[in-house]
Amino acid sequence: LAIERAKKLFGAQFANVQPNSGSQMNQAVFLALLQPGDSFMGLDLAAGGHLTHGSPVNMSGKWFKPIPYTVRPDDHLIDMDEVARIARENKPKLIICGATAYSRFWDFKRFREIADEVGAYLLADMSHFSGLVAGGVHPSPVAHAHVTTTTTHKSLRGPRSGIILTNDEAIAKKVNSAIFPGMQGGPLMHVIAAKAVAFAEAMQPEFKVYAQAVADNAKALAASLKEQGLDIVSGGTDNHLMLVDLRPYGAKGKHAEKALDRAAITCNKNAIPNDPEKPFVTSGVRLGSPAATTRGFGTAEFTLIGKFIAEVVDGMRKNGDEGDAQVEQSVRARVEELCAKFPIYPDLSYTGR
Known part of the structure; x- marks a missing residue:
């Protein structure tokens, strides 16, 4: 049931719903398509890439040869001509598009053209924005990538887990073998059941309304922050998240995360492109709109946030x-007042803290 719903939701011919996490789903693709020591391209962690896309402390960077591409220093956008140049020069076996802190649309068609030119597989990791893809407000990579991965939480609002999609039967067989017996044993059926529920919810008309609201609210939040004098990396957002450059305020991400937490606003410290600070300090924070959107917040509330x-x-x-x-x-008092207008469980009378 989960397989059929995943295929229908994202328009894929094949789906594996067994990965226990986002890291494991990406590791399975590596196991299926690469040999130890093979080279691959991914967005540099310092520019918004994910640990599993080639970080030296991750298996992907230890067992394989990562070749990073980055963003332009002026507008913090991916330069596709530079991606093509790096690919032609290095002839990687795999190219990854997708990130953990990149707020703009991806040119999946151009990435596939580059991959085909150099004889590489294209992996699209849409973990962060797959809910927006499902809701029709973000371009889908499934028709362009050889294989697509996504977590099922984040903007998709399902359980913490992962899935792998492809339209290539040969790749599907390799992926299935990489998951079992290659990496995992028995499937976590309770989580797979939750995925099936999440996929069904994502096919409802209400989910499209949610997805559009997520995108609209993120834009409203970014605009509000810019009006207050804070810099948004790349100038704005096309999806659900944004990176806020705190340097105009002389603040560090590590300390801003703690201060905002004291004010009942949850976010995480995050490096900005070419960040002069150490990774455990950072010059920025990462913000996202799905959770508060799910609670019922609209653009007016996000402007206030x-x-x-x-x-x-x-x-x-x-x-x-x-x-x-x-x-x-x-601020904390005003946040609590705002949240009280949007109770998570309006039918419950529990008032404890």
Whole structure:
């Protein structure tokens, strides 16, 4: 049931729904298509790529030869001519498009053309934006990539897990063997059942409304932050997330994450392209819209959230890394007031904290 729903949802001929996580699904593709020591291309971690796309501390970077491509230093967009140049020069066995912190659309058609030119497989990792693909507000890579992977949480709103899609029967057989017996034993049927439910939900008309709201709310948040003087990497967003460059406020991602958490706003520190700070400090934070959108927030609420964030970060500009406790408490009270208007479980009377 989960297989058939995944195929229908994303328009793929073959699907494997057994991967236990996003990392394992990508590892399975490597196991299916590459040999140890083979070269592959992926977006540099420092430019928004994922650990499994070639980080030296990850299996992908230890067992294989990663060849990174990056974003332009001026507009922080991927230069497809540069991707083509690197591919022609290195002749990788695999090219990965997809990231963990890139807020713009991907040119899947051009990536496939480059892969075909150099004789490489194309892997599209749509983990972050697959919910938007399912909802019809983001281009789909499935028709272009040799193989597509995605987690089933994030914007898809399912359980924490992964799936692998392809339109190539030979690749499907290799992927199936890579998952079992190559990497995993018995399937986690309770999680697979949850995936089947998530795929069914994603095929409902309400999910398209949600997906459009996710994109609209992300744009509203980015615009609000820019109005407050914060820089958005690449200038905005085409999907559900954005990177906020805190340097105009003199703040660090590590400290901003903690300050915002004290103000009841959850985010994570994140490196920006060519970040001068160490990875555990960073000059930015990553923000996303799916969770609050699911709660019922609209563009007006996300515009307000942008102002809340700017207030907290401005407190750091004035008081340093420790921030402004008074401002944080004030913002926290307003966040709690806002959330009270959008209860997660409106039929429950529990009021504990």
